[in-house]
Amino acid sequence: MTRLPGKPILDVREIAPETLFETVQQRLGDGALLTMNTHARLGFTLQEYQRRWEAVLANMARLDLDVLMVRSPENITWLTGYETPGYYKYHCLIMAPGMDPVFVLRRFECLNVAEYAWVTRIVPVDDWEVPAEISARVIRELGLPTRRIGIEKRGWFCTIEEHEQLRSALPGSDFIDAAPAIWDPRMIKSDEEIAVMHRSAAIVDKAMTAGFDIARPGVSDDIINAEVHRVIFESGGEYMSLPPFILSGERTCLPHQTARSDIVGERDLVYFELSATKFRYCTALMRTLFIGEPTHRQQRVAEACIAAVETAMATIKPGVSAEEVDRLARAEIEKAGFGEYFRHRLGYSIGVNYPPDWGEGDIISLCRGETRVLQPGMVFHMVPLCLIYRQFGIGFSETVRVTENGCERFSTLPLAITVKH
Numbered sequence: 001m002t003r004l005p006g007k008p009i010l011d012v013r014e015i016a017p018e019t020l021f022e023t024v025q026q027r028l029g030d031g032a033l034l035t036m037n038t039h040a041r042l043g044f045t046l047q048e049y050q051r052r053w054e055a056v057l058a059n060m061a062r063l064d065l066d067v068l069m070v071r072s073p074e075n076i077t078w079l080t081g082y083e084t085p086g087y088y089k090y091h092c093l094i095m096a097p098g099m100d101p102v103f104v105l106r107r108f109e110c111l112n113v114a115e116y117a118w119v120t121r122i123v124p125v126d127d128w129e130v131p132a133e134i135s136a137r138v139i140r141e142l143g144l145p146t147r148r149i150g151i152e153k154r155g156w157f158c159t160i161e162e163h164e165q166l167r168s169a170l171p172g173s174d175f176i177d178a179a180p181a182i183w184d185p186r187m188i189k190s191d192e193e194i195a196v197m198h199r200s201a202a203i204v205d206k207a208m209t210a211g212f213d214i215a216r217p218g219v220s221d222d223i224i225n226a227e228v229h230r231v232i233f234e235s236g237g238e239y240m241s242l243p244p245f246i247l248s249g250e251r252t253c254l255p256h257q258t259a260r261s262d263i264v265g266e267r268d269l270v271y272f273e274l275s276a277t278k279f280r281y282c283t284a285l286m287r288t289l290f291i292g293e294p295t296h297r298q299q300r301v302a303e304a305c306i307a308a309v310e311t312a313m314a315t316i317k318p319g320v321s322a323e324e325v326d327r328l329a330r331a332e333i334e335k336a337g338f339g340e341y342f343r344h345r346l347g348y349s350i351g352v353n354y355p356p357d358w359g360e361g362d363i364i365s366l367c368r369g370e371t372r373v374l375q376p377g378m379v380f381h382m383v384p385l386c387l388i389y390r391q392f393g394i395g396f397s398e399t400v401r402v403t404e405n406g407c408e409r410f411s412t413l414p415l416a417i418t419v420k421h
Helices: 046-062 073-080 111-116 131-141 160-169 179-187 191-214 221-234 249-253 296-315 322-335
Strands: 022-027 033-038 067-070 091-095 102-106 121-125 148-151 174-177 245-248 268-278 281-291 347-354 357-359 379-382 385-388 392-395 398-402 407-409 418-420
Touching: 022 046, 033 046, 046 073, 046 091, 046 179, 067 073, 073 091, 073 179, 073 347, 091 131, 102 131, 121 131, 131 160, 148 160, 160 174, 179 347, 191 221, 191 268, 191 281, 191 398, 221 245, 221 268, 245 249, 249 268, 249 392, 268 392, 281 296, 281 357, 281 379, 281 392, 281 398, 296 322, 296 379, 296 385, 296 392, 296 398
Parallel strands: 067 148, 102 121, 148 174, 281 418
Antiparallel strands: 022 033, 067 091, 091 102, 245 268, 268 281, 281 347, 347 357, 347 379, 379 398, 385 392, 398 407
């Protein structure tokens, strides 16, 4: 135990001695040792977490950072395995070269470090303390250089108030936006990450099938919603970062809305956009089910959305720019005459997620102006969707992985118009 003035750095074993884990030291590529707790509750192997750690350390060196303060829950989970829906309170992982990390977090959440993470050192923060000042004190007492400190300026959890507190507590430091130091390696999924995402995708397929099966005239979209939730959780899904979007009738025209007791009609449509999560990794899928034959216009919109997905999948391969995929897919909907109703980006990166969003669109999106090229291991959810207000909304999507030669789907369900009589 390292004693700080009024605030010790604790070994995780001091707060959870009954927890079963083994402490090991992993040798990094530069010869340094990283102390890690290993246990069966980790979502990935120690070697996978070590790979991620070293990738971020390399980016820290490229940015000439002395210290990195990791605040966003997705980045903390990706680096350490730690999970909690209590991320709304203070969590800060302090990284520096040649040092085991120190996790500064709300005291109430500390047992979750032992339960889910490999991290060995923590500093509990009480609810009446100023968390940023505690983190600054940890950095000073560890004797770390503070010339250039990386923070997540684009993260939701790096507030103006916190930034001012850090500047006051660590005068003379330059605070550098270091979000890309973690986002760049997160953008490329490993085989272990892809395997977990396939588990999520299998749950989504089961839930989508269950929703299609129960949807029929006279059934409320609440009942469909309940059935989808039942299948997701009975299949091992964990809490989702966005709710299932399930709507029927003309309310299908509304973006990001949920069931509201509408009754499915004799000739109607039901919109589904679902996700499922394992170890905070998700995939998502969008489909539109027609109850009875679609109108001619609905048929054409559906065909255009499916063509957009198919064109995107045919275009995706390493070296193609993200904006080129968006342009060619969007052209399918514009060619059909419905471009004005497709109001958003084609797709976004997807992987680690917490509420309020299941996507990683801040990392990279398939959209206009995104000139970065695709690389093997990237994963995107592509969401062509046309919303015609107070008439209908129709969309079809796929979550795909960029491969060496193209892309592959996660879902095994057909990408096709489904009519239920």
